[in-house]
Amino acid sequence: MRALLGDDYDAFVASLAAPAARGLRVNTLKLTPDAFLARAPFALNPLPWLPEGFLIPDPHARPGRHPYHPAGLYYLQDPSAMLAAHLLDPQPGEWALDVSAAPGGKATHLAARLGGQGLLVANEVVRSRARTLVGNLERFGVTNMLVTSEPVERLAQVWPGRFQRVLVDAPCSGEGMFRKSDAARKEWDVRAIPGNAARQDRILAAAARTVAPGGRLLYATCTFAPEENEAVIARFLRAHPDFILLEPPSLPFLSPGRPDWLPPDLARGLPLERCIRIWPHRSPGDGHFYALMQREGEPAPPAPIAPPPSSLDRKAEALLRAFWRETMVGAMSEDGWIQYGDHIHRLPLAPALWEPLRPVRAGLRAGRIARGRFAPHHALALSLQPHQVQRTLRLDPASRDTHAYLRGETLRSSGPDGWVLVTVEEFPLGWGRRVKGVVKNHYPKGLRWR
Numbered sequence: 001m002r003a004l005l006g007d008d009y010d011a012f013v014a015s016l017a018a019p020a021a022r023g024l025r026v027n028t029l030k031l032t033p034d035a036f037l038a039r040a041p042f043a044l045n046p047l048p049w050l051p052e053g054f055l056i057p058d059p060h061a062r063p064g065r066h067p068y069h070p071a072g073l074y075y076l077q078d079p080s081a082m083l084a085a086h087l088l089d090p091q092p093g094e095w096a097l098d099v100s101a102a103p104g105g106k107a108t109h110l111a112a113r114l115g116g117q118g119l120l121v122a123n124e125v126v127r128s129r130a131r132t133l134v135g136n137l138e139r140f141g142v143t144n145m146l147v148t149s150e151p152v153e154r155l156a157q158v159w160p161g162r163f164q165r166v167l168v169d170a171p172c173s174g175e176g177m178f179r180k181s182d183a184a185r186k187e188w189d190v191r192a193i194p195g196n197a198a199r200q201d202r203i204l205a206a207a208a209r210t211v212a213p214g215g216r217l218l219y220a221t222c223t224f225a226p227e228e229n230e231a232v233i234a235r236f237l238r239a240h241p242d243f244i245l246l247e248p249p250s251l252p253f254l255s256p257g258r259p260d261w262l263p264p265d266l267a268r269g270l271p272l273e274r275c276i277r278i279w280p281h282r283s284p285g286d287g288h289f290y291a292l293m294q295r296e297g298e299p300a301p302p303a304p305i306a307p308p309p310s311s312l313d314r315k316a317e318a319l320l321r322a323f324w325r326e327t328m329v330g331a332m333s334e335d336g337w338i339q340y341g342d343h344i345h346r347l348p349l350a351p352a353l354w355e356p357l358r359p360v361r362a363g364l365r366a367g368r369i370a371r372g373r374f375a376p377h378h379a380l381a382l383s384l385q386p387h388q389v390q391r392t393l394r395l396d397p398a399s400r401d402t403h404a405y406l407r408g409e410t411l412r413s414s415g416p417d418g419w420v421l422v423t424v425e426e427f428p429l430g431w432g433r434r435v436k437g438v439v440k441n442h443y444p445k446g447l448r449w450r
């Protein structure tokens, strides 16, 4: 790196030793950035290029321990990672795919930009990580989604040319994580770089097959190694003449790609300076590499999606309707309900559009048939607004009850018996069930605060 960076090397090394800047991205599915700023419990400095992005200047602030976090009001994310959705720029109604999505930083941002219209497919090949991804998407209140756990080649078989926006946030040597993580520093091994690059070539080529004509493909890594960055893009562009590298936006903290760091034969004739490098010594973020590409061809409108006809057995349907009548406000939608074993989901699109894949999560997991009744799932609570529910228990962020609820404790509140949507201000935190003034806690055990 010393040889590559020359005069910048000392500043680069010093930046790796400095504490990581902490970023926060407001969930625009739940509130506007201004509405969040008006109630923000800690100081925030806006990112000038991203309305929903902020820095948290106070190193003592604990944004992960504020009730707004489990309510899904924000995602804590490195500011340089926030550029992904900004570059890919998904529009409501489109199909967006994130091929390596866990834990969900960039996927939750893509979902927010889709604004609840269209479809997000968030894929994570490592099953255990896919569960975390589901949790973060549910916390954000995302329902127009499929979460899959497939090799990228399999996605390309099922969905060739399907997506207007595709993100490849590739597994990499993680040099941009050195500042944050001792483990990343310890695990780094220069001998892993060629293997990483070969895997990145393979993932990117498979992902490219899912891009619709005129669609965008964004390649991202959090490493500085040119072998995993410009070299991957150079090989890709040579093998895929139907893709062009787009000019980056003009933002002061972006540095150009470095074709001069590649063997001349590999770089020759390609506009690799259009790749984007974010250096930790020149920006508040940890560092990232991006290459934004477009597939040639006339863009066609995205395939419309709509919930399929419902298919519930009679007992499940009766129990769901009873829950709706007793708990919700307004009519229950008649379409989209489907049963997976005991679980009831509401689907944004027909299973025929993803079969033969078996998603880890399809649409909204609304609840479960257990002990002769419908029990609402946590994801349903996080997808609602208080006016949609008959009984709510509105708590203040600083109240003892809010913290007690998040620890899994029983609350006391007067009012009619039945399911209660517990909220912090107007933002749902989860379910409780009230019987004679005692609200039994249904906040998921795995999420409880200690």
Ligand SMILES: C[S@@+](CC[C@H](N)C(=O)[O-])C[C@H]1O[C@@H](n2cnc3c(N)ncnc32)[C@H](O)[C@@H]1O
Binding pocket: 081, 099, 100, 101, 102, 103, 104, 105, 106, 107, 124, 125, 126, 129, 151, 152, 169, 170, 171, 172, 199, 203
């Ligand atoms: C940089 S991380 C993704 C971070 C995520 N996009 C976010 O913003 O939170 C790369 C991901 O690629 C996954 N991965 C590992 N091997 C893979 C492979 N062969 N194909 C696709 N993804 C893979 C890792 O499990 C990891 O979750």
